[in-house]
Amino acid sequence: MKTIYLDNNATTRVAPEVLEAMLPYLQDYYGNPSSMHTFGGQVGRRVRQAREQVAKIIGAQPEEIIFTSCGTESDNTAIRSALATNPGKRHLVTTRVEHPAVHSLAARLAQEGYRLTELPVDSEGRLNLEQYARSLTPDTAIVSMMWANNETGVIFPVEEAATLAHNRGILFHTDAVQAVGKIPIDMRANCIDMLSLSGHKLHAPKGVGALYLRKGTRFSPFLIGGHQEKGRRGGTENVPSIIALGLACDLAAQxxxxxxxxxxxxxxxxxxxxxxxxxxxxxxxxxxxxxxxxxxxxxxxxxxxxxxxxxxxxxxxxxxxxxxxxxxxxxxxxxxxxxxxxxxxxxxxxxxxxxxxxxxxxxxxxxxxxxxxxxxxxxxxxxxxxxxxxxxxxx
Amino acid sequence: MWEYTDKVKEHFLNPRNVGEVENPDGAATVGSLACGDALKLTFKLDENGRIKDARFKTFGCASAIASASALTEMIKGKTVEEAAKITNQDIANYLGGLPEEKMHCSVMGREALEAAIAHYRGEPAPTEEGQIICECFGVTEEEIARVVKENNLRTIEEVTNYTKAGGGCGNCHEAIQEIIDRVRSQGKVVTRPKLSNIQKIKMIEETIDREIRPALQQDGGDLELIDVVGNRVLVATRGACASCAASHLTLKQVVEAKLRELVWPELEVEEVTS
Structure with a gap:
């Protein structure tokens, strides 16, 4: 029986070109990109290329991309970093329809003593921007608002929302896991500080994601370890999947x-x-x-x-x-x-x-x-x- | 994806005895649209008092449909007295087992059967009695106690799998644990004097007003009692307390300690945002 796959917001098939591109890095080119030798160095060059490819699909600079293991890690990193770098602020704003990666984290933060505002949506799943603006306070450390909803596909006006937050000196994060590759995104045209994306939603394999971190944004790492990702995310790079993510972004842009x-x-x-x-x-x-x-x-x-x-x-x-x-x-x-x-x-x-x-x-x-x-x-x-x-x- | 047995799948894809018996001797509907599953069971007896026809209609998932289909097959040919002995475990066994999380489907089958038999006998439906423990799914103390006893359940999670109770907001978890403890101790009498809920809430309110609030208000803060669920005292901080990083410590070290001393030794204070 032929499979008719209409569940691409859950996960996607790996594009054949992407699989082909990553396979050599599971077989022959197994070097560590951090190594001093040529064998590792050639792998490092491909990781750099992938970083450029990922940056390009969202109109970002390569150094603004941090590779992670998944969208959930990107979300956790972004929100925890915002709170850690704003220790005086105890309030976060998000919505009632976030993916569990943000929704459950927000609930945990509320247990930890943070004040949480979860914005409601109307019967069509839309936000009220005026209500959102009113929820922002001098105590607000971060807004986390998904770009597009995984269940309904409804798109939030995140760029407008980010401007409103920015004007009040509040960091803005968006979970764009469902949006990247499906709608045009250009980080040069907005003031969003952080953005999460995930490989397996755009025909790369599971187990790789990225966090966009706008240049100049204060940052506190989630995984503490080696100097990988310029000390912003410890742990040896998932090289084959990072290369796959790069190519998948290239293809998605096309x-x-x-x-x-x-x-x-x-x-x-x-x-x-x-x-x-x-x-x-x-x-x-x-x-x-x-x-x-x-x-x-x-x-x-x-x-x-x-x-x-x-x-x-x-x-x-x-x-x-x-x-x-x-x-x-x-x-x-x-x-x-x-x-x-x-x-x-x-x-x-x-x-x-x-x-x-x-x-x-x-x-x-x-x-x-x-x-x-x-x-x-x-x-x-x-x-x-x-x-x-x-x-x-x-x- | 759930691990359904072949028999569950077969009954789901080819359900037996769908529909309603005309002029039924016994009929009942249990569950609701809000709960996500419902079962309407009707049966008719022959001249010897045996169930000659049984039919069902189900709104629900695959295992709810399969459980109802199995139930109708199981009761056909039985007397009402024989049918009344069928347990939820019998229904699950007939299907070669159900996933733990889906055992409530077999319980719904047994409940519909009991309610239909009660209807036939002119008695009130058994599940309508008793105090509601789980508000989200409308599950009574009696139902929980019975399922715990019949299926030898040990944890809140198991009770949720079998009855849905506790699967919504979670406010009833403590009450469910108390029922499990009571049933499992099999009627061993607990000797310490117990406060009724109303007594407990009253004493907590009085203690907060008299012993705690004046001190907090001196610092520009305040405390509001939101709810008491079992031994969990849910409070919200107000004023200066709400933005004070140390208020959590105050709650535990001062408020909880005071309430434990003056009201009940097992109370736990929890802060809720409101």
Whole structure:
């Protein structure tokens, strides 16, 4: 059975060119880039090249890039550094819909005694910038606001938000793990101080990420160790993956237009077909300010895990914000923050596409899913009641 | 991804006895949309008092659907008395086992069966009685105690896996632990005199007002009692205390010590942001 992979916000396939580029550094060129000998030095040169490639996709300088092991490490490093370099400030601002890498860290910091403001979002997953501005105080050390939401794809106005923070002398960090490679980002055009990105969301392997640190920003390392990354991140470099990340950024920059035309059209085709063919479903999140590859759709009165496992029978991979798939017994914190009703939240499915998806695949999913929803609704004790409401035009 | 047995998958993909029996002798719905799963069970008896038809409708995940499907197969042909003996473990066993985190699906099956039998007998549904312990999922003390006893559960996490209780905000964890301890000590009488919750809250309030607040207010700070959950005293700091880095130490060394001395020796003070 062929796999139809529509879960690219979870992770992506490694691009064949990227795999090819990294393999020699797992086999023949195993030198340590810190070594004095030519054998290690040639590896160091490739790491430098990768740093330039990563910098380029976000319009940064190479020395502003610190390689890390993942997006989560970048987020932890950024936020902890901001607090460590502003010891007098005890307040941080973030949002209710952050990825757990920021969300859980913020909760931990609140336990440690920091004052935490988690900004709410409206029913479309959007922030209120005025409310945000009011939350900034002289005691605020850092704002951490995701560039784009991993579950809904909704894009936050981070550049505007960063300016507001900057004017008050507050550091601004953004988790751009879902945004880099999907939408244009140019750090020369904004005043964001720190930005996290991750390799495996843009066709590099898992286990590598980067933190952008604007030149001149005071910094306190998270991993203390050797002099790697100019003493900003101890630990021998994950050379093959760093090289892979560099090339993946290069490729993503080249495909940015494809992402925003071809992939976006496929996403819209899938979304419109499902909205058209399945009664009582809706898109979660702002459909305009949104990543081109993401669609989060709720199917009322059915449960997400059941939908996913039925899709799995056809080789279709997606994910869900339902309680049963989260392991936490409650539906996704993002959908709850948006006030999505329980009847909808439990039946939410996220489709996230990539440049490797084809129209044929999208058509197959559009043809398969309506039948699955119908089957599951036939099992649901709530469906008839809901259906009757719909027939009366109250739905 | 969950590790489901082939039998769970088979019952999920090809559920048996879907629907509703017409003019049922027993019928019940348990669970809710908010909780993420619900089960409607109906059955009809033949002239010899045996269950001749049983049908279900489920809103829920794969194991909820499979558990309900299995349940209908298990009770068909049984008398009501025989069916009433089915436990959640029997349902899980019929399916070749369920992942620990999904055991609550088997418990939902047993609850629906009991409620449908109660309906047939004209009795009130058993789960409607008793004090609610877990507000998030509406789980009663009785349900928790029963599941702990029947499945020999030892930890809060296990109770959550089996009943969902404690899987939301977590405020009831202490109460769940007390139930586990009580059931596992099998009725051993605890001798120390126990304060009722209302007595405890009253005494905490009085102690804060009399012994603690005046001293804090002298320094421009204040303290507000937010809630008392079991032995956890949740407070919020105000005024100068809220921005004072040392307020955590004050809470532990002064407030907690005072409350332990004057109210109850096991109290723990926790600061909440509000």
């Amino acid at each position: 495909k940015l237009t494809t992402e925003n035309t071809v992939v976006k059209e496929l996403r819209d085709k899938l979304e419109n077909a499902l909205l058209d063919r399945v009664p009582r479903c809706r898109v979660n999140g702002d459909r305009v300010q949104r990543l081109p590859n993401t669609s989060n759709i709720s199917f009322e009165f059915v449960e997400g895990e059941a939908i996913l496992l039925r899709l799995d029978e056809y080789g279709i991979c997606a994910s869900s914000g339902s309680a049963c798939t989260s392991g936490s017994l409650q539906p996704s914190h993002v959908l709850r923050a948006m006030g999505v009703p329980f009847t909808m939240a439990h039946g939410s499915i996220r489709f996230s596409l990539s440049i490797y998806n084809t129209e044929e695949e999208i058509d197959f999913v559009s043809d398969t899913l309506p039948g699955i929803i119908e089957d599951l609704r036939a099992l649901s004790p709530y469906w008839e009641a809901g259906d009757a409401l719909c027939a009366r035009g109250e739905g």
